[in-house]
Amino acid sequence: MSLVSDTIKSLRRTLLVDEGLEFLEDPSDLRRLSRDCFDYSPVLQDQLAGCCADLVVRPRDVAAVERLAAACSRHQVPLTVRGAGTGNYGQCVPLEGGVVMLTAELQTIRNLDPISGVVTVEPGCAMRDLDQWLRRHGRQLRLLPSTWRSASIGGFVSGGSGGIGSIRWGFLRDPGHLLGLEVVTMENRPQRLTLPAHQAEALNHAYGTNGIITALQLATAPAVDWxxxxxxxxxxxxxxxxxxxxxxxxxxxxxxxxxxxxxxxxxxxxxxxxxxxxxxxxxxxxxxxxxxxxxxxxxxxxxxxxxxxxxxxxxxxxxxxxxxxxxxxxxxxxxxxxxxxxxxxxxxxxxxxxxxxxxxxxxxxxxxxxxxxxxxxxxxxxxxxxxxxxxxxxxxxxxxxxxxxFNPHVLTVEDGGLGVVDADQVAAKQRFDPAGLLNPGKLRGWAERS
Ligand SMILES: Cc1cc2nc3c(=O)[nH]c(=O)nc-3n(C[C@H](O)[C@H](O)[C@H](O)COP(=O)(O)OP(=O)(O)OC[C@H]3O[C@@H](n4cnc5c(N)ncnc54)[C@H](O)[C@@H]3O)c2cc1C
Missing domain, CATH: 3.40.462.10 (FAD-linked oxidases, C-terminal domain)
Structure with a gap:
């Protein structure tokens, strides 16, 4: 029996007793939840065909995310976060196996500021539900991908770039959209941190490589019946x-x-x-x-x-x-x-x-x-x-x-973007994921750091 499977078995034993964590263990679930929409790229199809998670886990709340992060950190097992899995570049494909964490249960809309329209929401909230909810309060999302009916808000900020609304609001990484984040770190004793906008930017479009996002603060726009x-x-x-x-x-x-x-x-x-x-x-x-x-x-x-x-x-x-x-x-x-x-x-x-x-x-x-x-x-x-x-x-x-x-036929954050390493993203990984366990293989700057 390989060391890897011993480690996974031991991790599983630790986690199974946790009532805040739900396991999906059917081999077809493991395969299905290790894929995204990378098949739009024939190049990536070949590269990613064999990648598969060892465990798929769905935490029921943020406290359960912390326990999962702690266990993965102690066992040195990679963890890849997955929203709806509609990304195009294998963004949530676990290149090194380990745990795929589903965010679907983290969907509470925590607050809408009635004066500013700033919304605070958990990452697994479907964008469609969030937008419909905002509309009932006279607001709407500024930017949406065309997958807005199925995509999660956490997946959009971590993996998307723009879309419907970009004619007025530009792109997600433009200052003024993402106003803050709550993040769980990947450590033996995970911290739950609240990041202001200038620190949150390093996790914006970082493919979940440098922190587990557990809540987002976003600017919204007045609702319009388009x-x-x-x-x-x-x-x-x-x-x-x-x-x-x-x-x-x-x-x-x-x-x-x-x-x-x-x-x-x-x-x-x-x-x-x-x-x-x-x-x-x-x-x-x-x-x-x-x-x-x-x-x-x-x-x-x-x-x-x-x-x-x-x-x-x-x-x-x-x-x-x-x-x-x-x-x-x-x-x-x-x-x-x-x-x-x-x-x-x-x-x-x-x-x-x-x-x-x-x-x-x-x-x-x-x-x-x-x-x-x-x-x-x-x-x-x-x-x-x-x-x-x-x-x-x-x-x-x-x-x-x-x-x-913006090459859609590559795996890393940098190569799909402007091709250059963003030092802030790498520094955030050093701070929030010092052992490099979050979605390994996707942040080139981490692999190339001196
Ligand atoms: C037909 C089609 C149309 C699309 N149109 C657009 C478009 O218009 N604009 C656009 O930007 N994209 C588009 N996309 C890509 C994708 O649908 C969007 O970016 C979508 O918002 C991703 O959301 P998701 O919930 O599916 O994320 P996922 O695919 O599940 O995840 C995306 C990335 O985010 C990370 N992640 C997810 N949740 C968290 C979290 N809580 N903490 C840390 N990391 C996390 C994952 O690890 C992964 O790296 C399209 C894709 C398809 C297939």
């Missing part, structure tokens, strides 16, 4: 011009997505017929609909008013955007994968250059975002998969064209 619009444009240049005109207007927007025409036939039927044009999808405040119509008329575009969003229904226009576009195309044809980048300006020149080189092996999907105060175009182009070398070549061409790439 209106859904679909606009078909005859040419790509017109569509991009209209997208930018909307983004730069004084219209209150929650989402502006542009899909190249060949993508439309792969969207679900409920999204409407594919015409000859490229399609813009917008969430706009009710007082902005007539202004969008005016801008659409000026670009000879055809606007369809799909009415107010039904957030209680199963699907809406939101579920055609961000990485849901990739999901729909891959459902029709899994030989497609994707990239993520911020386009350089002027955007049309860069896209034309890449189109010339890559033809229809690249289909454009754009999202308007606010980046450092300006409206910019992010791209999540669909890419016809052939092999890792061609993907690398394409990424190099994108960089040469001036794009900032």
């Amino acid at each position: 209106h859904q619009l679909a606009i078909d444009c005859k040419t790509w240049d017109d569509a991009v011009a209209l997208m930018l005109a909307c983004g730069r207007s004084a219209i209150s927007l929650h989402l502006v997505t542009l899909l190249e025409q060949p993508l439309l036939q792969h969207l679900p039927k409920w999204s409407g017929p594919a015409g000859a044009g490229h399609r813009l999808l917008l969430l706009v405040s009710p007082d902005g609909v007539s202004s969008v119509q005016r801008l659409a008329d000026a670009h000879a575009a055809e606007l369809r008013d799909l009415g107010p969003e039904d957030l209680n229904g199963g699907n809406g226009l939101r579920e055609l955007t961000w990485n849901h576009t990739t999901l729909h195309l891959r459902s029709a044809d899994p030989s497609w994968t994707y990239l993520q980048m911020l386009l350089p300006q002027p955007e049309l020149v860069a896209m034309a250059r890449l189109r010339q080189r890559w033809g229809d092996a690249l289909l454009w999907h754009l999202e308007a975002v606010r980046q450092q105060g300006s409206v910019r175009l992010a791209a999540l182009p669909l890419v016809r998969w052939s092999d890792p070398q061609r993907l690398e070549q394409l990424m190099n061409d994108c960089r040469d064209a001036g794009a900032v790439l």
